[in-house]
């Protein structure tokens with residue numbers, strides 16, 4: 504998705520000076536030009552622009568403008584190091600939990616907690632945009648800076664968190680950092696996950712200098728979190744339609760990832776009669792169409808976005824096609840109905856094709872309803888901000904499912920597109936998000 508038609512928004516999520524000067528006074532272009540992360544005064548209100556500049560080139564493809572920031576890679580290490588530098592520059596206490604997530608604390612959550620935590624993730628999908636994840640982390644630090652400038656002293660500790668491997672782009676399981684933390688993902692299962700090159704999660708951790716055998720749920724770290732707030736770029740156009748820069752999330756749709764393995768028989772593409780084939784690609788192709796139709800009929804979402812083919816030769820009938828389905832719906836019953844019908848259709852088709860089908864659930868995230876009291880507080884503080892559901896999963900959903908009062912703030916995305924270089928937010932809207940977050944943090948820690 505790298506069309507030139509989206510103009511200035513398509514390139515990199517980089518704020519031009521023209522956009523900067525048109526925005527709110529909080530991020531003036533002069534103050535935003537500093538790029539050093541060290542020695543930055545805590546009271547610098549231009550911190551958002553400066554942090555954004557720090558992150559702009561990390562894992563970015565010069566050819567497409569898309570980002571590739573996978574877990575336990577040099578890019579991931581660089582981003583984690585940057586997070587540590589931001590914590591140090593503000594005099595925050597940096598801790599790493601047993602699931603590998605990073606926490607920067609203003610105040611001591613063990614003596615004065617639990618605290619109010621905000622943040623997001625810094626990893627990306629393949630060819631991802633600049634905002635999904637980093638907006639929440641950068642906004643968190645910027646909100647703390649704003650509170651500092653205002654001379655505010657919180658009555659409870661405030662934490663900034665960077666969750667690891669939120670997108671699951673490398674190992675196929677989303678939110679592995681927050682899920683291991685809360686106990687929703689068994690550490691043994693996490694360690695055994697493999698990437699497309701066959702490298703295990705445990706080996707990748709070791710590569711990055713971590714200690715895979717220590718990977719575990721961390722109830723102590725979780726107990727420090729009294730409330731969690733995540734700022735995120737909107738992954739849709741609701742706020743554009745509502746002409747609102749910031750909105751509040753109501754719920755996250757349930758979401759499953761399923762591995763479909765279609766097995767047939769490898770054969771010669773020239774000499775094998777069409778009637779003599781057991782071609783799993785055919786079964787797969789029908790299944791893709793059926794998933795699309797089912798999702799449309801149920802007002803749900805179904806996407807086959809990844810597949811591998813064996814032996815993957817132009818002149819060979821495939822022996823096996825493995826394809827991953829991402830499916831989401833308003834509630835679990837609808838999602839269940841979609842999967843049940845899809846399996847039935849795919850199985851019927853495989854019988855006709857002479858192939859076999861195996862379906863495994865790789866991950867499941869239940870419907871998340873964010874804390875209603877907290878949501879009400881947010882809406883009030885933000886002056887009647889709109890409330891909207893989302894079909895995208897987030898660490899906020901994992902924490903909410905673990906029983907922590909959680910809320911999300913969305914920042915308007917004029918393209919409505921995400922997981923693509925075209926994902927965007929105007930600097931002025933980002934500033935509105937930071938102010939909203941600072942206002943809410945103040946309200947919750949006064």
Ligand SMILES: [Zn+2]
Nearest residue numbers: 635636669735
């Ligand atoms: Zn995200």
